[in-house]
Amino acid sequence: MRIVTGTDSGRKLGPVSVPRAFDAHARSYDRLVNANPGYHDHLRMSARRMGLSRGAGLRLLDLGCGTGASTAALLDAVPGAEVVAVDASAEMLAHARRKNWPPGVRFVHSRLEDLATAGVTGPFDGILAAYLVRNLADRDAGLRQIYALLRPGAPLAVHEYSVRDSLRSRLVWTSVAWGVIIPMGRLRTGSADLYRYLWRSVLAFDGVKAFAERMTAAGFTDVRTQTMTGWQTHIVHTFLGRRPAEPGGNEPADVAVPEGLDLSEIDTPPEGTPAAR
Numbered sequence: 001m002r003i004v005t006g007t008d009s010g011r012k013l014g015p016v017s018v019p020r021a022f023d024a025h026a027r028s029y030d031r032l033v034n035a036n037p038g039y040h041d042h043l044r045m046s047a048r049r050m051g052l053s054r055g056a057g058l059r060l061l062d063l064g065c066g067t068g069a070s071t072a073a074l075l076d077a078v079p080g081a082e083v084v085a086v087d088a089s090a091e092m093l094a095h096a097r098r099k100n101w102p103p104g105v106r107f108v109h110s111r112l113e114d115l116a117t118a119g120v121t122g123p124f125d126g127i128l129a130a131y132l133v134r135n136l137a138d139r140d141a142g143l144r145q146i147y148a149l150l151r152p153g154a155p156l157a158v159h160e161y162s163v164r165d166s167l168r169s170r171l172v173w174t175s176v177a178w179g180v181i182i183p184m185g186r187l188r189t190g191s192a193d194l195y196r197y198l199w200r201s202v203l204a205f206d207g208v209k210a211f212a213e214r215m216t217a218a219g220f221t222d223v224r225t226q227t228m229t230g231w232q233t234h235i236v237h238t239f240l241g242r243r244p245a246e247p248g249g250n251e252p253a254d255v256a257v258p259e260g261l262d263l264s265e266i267d268t269p270p271e272g273t274p275a276a277r
């Protein structure tokens with residue numbers, strides 16, 4: 001394994017080299033995300049938005065779990081669930097494994113693309129993919145693979161940056177990236193490669209509408225989006241969808257829309273409107 005440390009390499013990171021870059025940044029990852037206001041709250045919001053109302057007996061998948069921040073968010077939303085947490089970076093996983101986890105949490109070193117070879121098979125009662133999909137070489141194939149891992153009727157939450165639909169979002173994102181994230185990343189790790197990649201890859205990623213259409217094209221139904229609070233408003237989103245229930249089958253009670261939650265309210269609100277929690 002090649003660990004990139006010290007100064008910037010000048011290389012452009014891409015889907016294949018990103019997990020290796022995370023290996024090099026695993027040690028400082030938690031400190032950096034802890035300094036990002038709202039990071040953990042927003043992951044919990046996405047996990048709650050999946051509408052899973054009970055944990056015991058549910059089998060969930062955290063794709064691209066990193067050091068476990070999204071795994072913790074899933075467990076916060078559905079305590080008692082069995083969680084398979086997968087990541088392509090051995091170092092990020094090593095940091096995740098060092099934390100205290102309840103029984104039922106299992107970490108697996110694999111790329112999404114190689115899950116079957118790693119022995120991870122569905123069906124799952126819900127999947128969270130936080131900051132993963134943007135990094136996939138083939139997003140359509142990735143979404144189809146995620147779909148196949150879900151139990152019919154079960155939800156997917158993609159927690160992801162998407163700024164393409166709004167000039168204001170692109171400007172705010174660029175100021176935060178170059179004013180805070182890239183300098184702080186360089187200061188903490190000695191290399192800003194990964195953080196420059198983050199800035200670039202967010203600008204290049206689908207807009208909200210395009211990604212929702214991509215989910216629909218992959219077979220997801222009930223596709224909707226909701227944004228976050230704070231500086232991440234209209235910059236980070238939850239993209240929700242579910243695998244359609246089998247014809248004649250009942251939607252499982254554990255993934256039913258929670259009482260009092262009006263789905264029509266959870267489109268991305270207009271610019272400046274705080275997201276409903």
Ligand SMILES: C[S@@+](CC[C@H](N)C(=O)[O-])C[C@H]1O[C@@H](n2cnc3c(N)ncnc32)[C@H](O)[C@@H]1O
Pocket residue numbers: 018019022033043063064065066067068069070086087088089092110111112113129130131132135136
């Ligand atoms: C920004 S981190 C997010 C970690 C965690 N989900 C969180 O919210 O803090 C993205 C993670 O996705 C992993 N990753 C990137 N491409 C992947 C792939 N094809 N399959 C599995 N994991 C991947 C990286 O190794 C990295 O740990």
